[in-house]
Amino acid sequence: MASWVLLVIAMLVTLEGGVVLTACWWDDIAINNHLTRTTAVVESVTFNRTVIRFTSPEGVEYRPSQGVLYPRGLEEGQMVRIEYDADNPELARVAGRTAALALLPVGTTLLGVWLVAGALLWWLRRPGMPRTARAAQTP
Template identity: 50%
Template sequence: MLRLGSWGVLGAASVITLLGVVLVMGAFRNDQLIAENHGTATALVEQVMFDRTLIRYETPDGVSHSPENGVLYPDGLTAGQLVRIEYDTTDPELAKVAERTWLLTLLPVSTTLLVTWLVAAPLAWFLRSRLRALTTVRESTVGAAR
């Protein structure tokens, strides 16, 4: 059980690390897509929820858009606020608050990964040391019985 526990702790920490790296890479890629097909607009913040901030804006062709997944980098926005956004002209569902970039994801992701490994590494070390201690006791017991 101790061996499985230590592998489980390291596996969970590794998965969290992978998810953090993918999240940062995804934010970087979204910013690239917006930069390649750059459009700007003024958006109305319609609703701020735990997992997303919904906006509504119009493109120059007069079409109104409200990205289903919300706007990227919405920190500090409130419902009813007007905000400048940048969007991908080929995919208006991809929009971010103007002048905010993927670099904003670095602090929360790195903090999460730091805490994850500050918990996981000592826990895995503790479980492995307990396993070594039990293995040593078993070997000495078996050796004494011979």
Template identity: 50%
Template sequence: MLAVAVVITVLCAGLLLAAIRNDQAITGNLGTATAEVDAVAWDRTIIRFETPDGIVHSPSNGVLYPAGLVAGDLVRIEYDATDPDLARVAGRTATLTLLPLGTTILITWVVAGAVAWLIRQRLRREPEVTEPEVAVVEADTPVKSG
């Protein structure tokens, strides 16, 4: 169970580092635009926006940090001018990932700790030892030898 908790923690740390890297890429080559929200699904929010060169972009992976958006909204976005498919809602950064990732890590370790404690308690309990049956031989009984 602890190995699972370690794996989940490492994955969460990787997600945070990826979000920070994406933010750095966007900030390093900052472009801004107004985008229209085309579709909102559980796994991504699809937007469409035009860059200054007149090309319309619709990132296939959606926009970063889309909380609260609904189809038809117009929203200010920031994007990586060298890779317009990397876009985020303006003003939102990787710090928004801290709460969900931190909560995931905390809950994971609370559950793993509780399971480890329960397992340890079960292993500490000594099994009930039953007395072996002992045959009683009376002294007056002759013993036959072979």
């Protein structure tokens, strides 16, 4: 039973990693379909998001509520080139950065999950280990 629970957890984490990568690619596709480029100023950098401010060609100022995509290395006060979806200015990324940047962190996380899960599955199902409580009670 424990091995099945472990296997299901590892599969769910893998599914979540796939969903994250798919969402990144969908965001990139949306931006590429209505691509607009401009310069933004980085207003704040926190663990979970980097807030930017930019002005559209129409003169409207935007601050995407979820922050900018692929913000690694940005610092508060920095001017940065961005690309955003003209139909949805809430969707902005640092210019030149794509969903490919998500492959390494998601991939290494999944590799770690499966290495740990594999080791635990091997330990739980190693030779000489009873497979079920019933097997342990059988004479």
